[in-house]
Amino acid sequence: MQSEMTFERLRDIVEAYGAAPRRWPASERDAALAFIADSAEARDLIADALHLDLMLDTAPMAEPASDMLVSRIMAARPRALPAFVAQKKTSFWKSLITEIWPYGSPAFPAGALAASIVLGVSFGFTVPNAVSAMGLSTAQTATASGDVGEQLVAMALVENNYSEDWQ
Amino acid sequence: MRPHLSAKSDDAVMLADNRKGIVIGVEFKKGHGRLSVATNTALSAKADDELVALVAAGNEAACRLLVDRHLPRMLAVARRMMGNQADAEEVAQEVFLRVWTHAARWEPGRAQFTTWLHRVATNLCLDRLRRHTMDDIDSIPEPMSEEPGPDVMLEQQQLSERVEIALQALPARQRAAVTLTHFQGLTNIEAAETLEISVEAVESLLGRARRALRDSLATERDRVLR
CATH class of the missing domain: 1.10.10.10 (Winged helix-like DNA-binding domain superfamily/Winged helix DNA-binding domain)
Structure with missing residues (x-):
């Protein structure tokens, strides 16, 4: 904070900011006012600056904002997103599932899919066993070896092992 | 004579004199009117930073309040700088478009909102004046x-x-x-x-x-x- 004031510094302040103390730098205002109280020369300086201030105050002012201007500004304002848009943006996975199954809750199709997988795997394990239970040696051999390819070939040829006595 | 109820909304009932075909007032339903007035009063008490956050969320009342608070000053700056009302209105409008655009990125406390507004307005004016430097010589009216x-x-x-x-x-x-x-x-x-x-x-x-x-x-x- 600057506490000492000189005539030269006061002149610089007044020539830049004018006669009104409210426009002066806050840190120098009190010192400037104290200086003016003791100096007739400083008061002349203020009076001279006041003339220019008064003239500046006669400058034309802006007209009040027209309704058209306010309307144009308000028309361009940001808008809140509609609720359904905001919901869509909640989660990537949720929106992906909605895209795949847009008919309500995905619980039913998901359950059906899971059930079909379980059934498929179960059949995959139980069918070869059922075939071997019918006494098909080739299939048994293939199962024992654990070679899936051979197992499939054996299953394809399994009919050849049946005896053809239809009589 | 008791006026007719001519139209309804969730919050208010418009009072109209059907003989003259004019709306003569709006009566708020119980509770809603007080709520609305309280909301506006609460908004008015908010600082610029808080209003800017509401603007970013698309709050129309906050936008309106910000315009009411600062448009006159922005018009005044632009009028002094540009020397005519038409250019001043264009600059003031552009200032608020910048506010709408930057509202979501506004960081409270980083700068004073009014200072930022003045900076935007002043820079817009300086840019325009720079672009029209040659025109300015002719546009200054004769004494x-x-x-x-x-x-x-x-x-x-x-x-x-x-x-x-x-x-x-x-x-x-x-x-x-x-x-x-x-x-x-x-x-x-x-x-x-x-x-x-x-x-x-x-x-x-x-x-x-x-x-x-x-x-x-x-x-x-x-x-x-x-």
Whole structure:
């Protein structure tokens, strides 16, 4: 904070900011006012600056904002997103599932899919066993070896092992 | 005579005199009116930073309040800088478009909102003036006749026009410094932040501007002293 004031510094302040103390730098205002109280020369300086201030105050002012201007500004304002848009943006996975199954809750199709997988795997394990239970040696051999390819070939040829006595 | 209820909404009932076909008032339903008034009062009490956050969320009332608070000052800055109302309105509109665009990225406390607004307005004016430098020479109106008008009103008007001409004849940055400190009431520190220069540079701009104004308005001093 600057506490000492000189005539030269006061002149610089007044020539830049004018006669009104409210426009002066806050840190120098009190010192400037104290200086003016003791100096007739400083008061002349203020009076001279006041003339220019008064003239500046006669400058034309802006007209009040027209309704058209306010309307144009308000028309361009940001808008809140509609609720359904905001919901869509909640989660990537949720929106992906909605895209795949847009008919309500995905619980039913998901359950059906899971059930079909379980059934498929179960059949995959139980069918070869059922075939071997019918006494098909080739299939048994293939199962024992654990070679899936051979197992499939054996299953394809399994009919050849049946005896053809239809009589 | 009890007016007819002509239209309803969730919050209010419009009161209309059907004989004259005019709306004569709006009656808020119980509770809703008080809520609405309370909401507006609560908004009015909010600081600019809080309103900007609401603006980013698309709150119309916050937008309206921000416009009501700051549009007159932005128009005033632009009017002083540009010298005419039409350009001032364009600049003021652009300032608020910037507010709408930047609202979501506004960081409370980083800068004072009014200082930022003044900076945007001043920069927009300086840009426009820079683009039209050549035009400006022709657009500055010729001084009015030296002859005083027949009455005081005319004399005041002539003085006002001369001051306007003197202001518009200043270099743009000097005019900006005078506009911000003398007309907008910004402190030297706020003006320096707005113009993005040092306080000493603001003081230098102001000193040169006021010397030029004093010289060009020397003949008008007597009128002011009368």
